[in-house]
Amino acid sequence: MALTLYVDTARWRAHHKHVSEQFPGLVPVCKGNGYGFGHERLADEATRLGSDVLAVGTTYEAARIKDWFGGDLLVLTPFRRGEEPVPLPDRVIRSVSSVDGVYGLVGARVVIEVMSSMKRHGVSERDLPQLHAAIENVRLEGFAIHLPLDRTDGSDAVEEVIGWMDRLRAARLPLHTMFVSHLKADELARLQQQFPQTRFRARIGTRLWLGDHDATEYRGAVLDVSPVAKGDRFGYRQQKVASDGWLVVVAGGTSHGVGLEAPKALHGVMPRAKGVARAGLATVNRNLSPFVWGGKQRWFAEPPHMQVSILFVPSDAPEPKVGEELVAHLRHTTTQFDRVVER
Secondary structure, three states: OOEEEEEOHHHHHHHHHHHHHHOOOOEEEEOOOOOOOOHHHHHHHHHHHOOOEEEEOOHHHHHHHOOOOOOEEEEOOOOOOOOOOOOOOOOEEEEEOOHHHHHOOOOOEEEEEEOOOOOOOOEOHHHHHHHHHHHHHOEEEEEEEEOOOOOOOOOOHHHHHHHHHHHHHHOOOOOOEEEEEOOOHHHHHHHHHHOOOOEEEEEEOHHHHHOOHHHEEEEEEEEEEEEEOOOOEEOOOOEEOOOOEEEEEEEOOHHHOOOOOOOOOOOOHHHHHHHHHHHHHHOOOOOEEEEEEOOEEEEEOOOOOOOEEEEEEEOOOOOOOOOOEEEEOOOHHHOOOOEEEEO
8 A cells, every 4th residue: 555656667768768869968867856766766767778977966866876877977066165075986077167166176077067047056257267277177078058948038048058159169168068958959959060069968857757747657545435424523633524525545645745845936827826726725724635536636634644645535426445546646856655666
């Protein structure tokens, strides 16, 4: 009786192959919770794809995954002086986003991040003259640019990369490799065509591992079902049931990430209206669960517990049975499953 991640392995891997064919030189990204699959599993899949480099989020992740992946490991979090030293093999490449950071990595393999319109990490144009001396004492693996997902101002992602290529070239810095993020396949091809002497390598996580939504599915097993009548009290807070139906205990609680949701960027009137409506319902203890039964998402009867959730299923829906499973619409990057079943 578990929260289970079902994987249609053949379909999932077919999608990986399709993406890798669209992005020659692809660098798979494996960070956080391993996009719901775990670091070890994704390291195996990256090996299966023939990847020579795997990008991870932190030095701690690199230390954890180094025995599972035999190629190079690119740490995406930029180096900062004073950070806790983590023993890592020479095949680990560090990202760096400042001139001072480059000076702090003497002898290391480094990728230098440039500041994109994301305005998160990166060297600026005025830093470029100082990089000449700084890179003499490191093994430069290339430059990198991390681009935004949305371009509400109508700007062109390719033009942004070209702008940086021109700045780096004008500063006479090596342009043999440029790591890029969040470009479309045709955009990458445009860049490769315009700069044939540079190898563009796309760092991809979400699109690679989660791009085919139908290849994976979460399901929570029904652990108990109790019939209730309107007005019955239940649960820790002894709330009243609003109508006849069933209280359904299902595997999947806060320790799995159920009921936990990262903030979303809402665009448009309708999504904002739905957000306001959800917030209003929450003030009267009405929260929609991610579990689906009888073709509908069902309401939490009370806030989810550590390992289970209790749902209310009204009497006009089919009665759930112990052992049946409910599909759960969960975010892979915040979910911890009990088991994985390959289909």
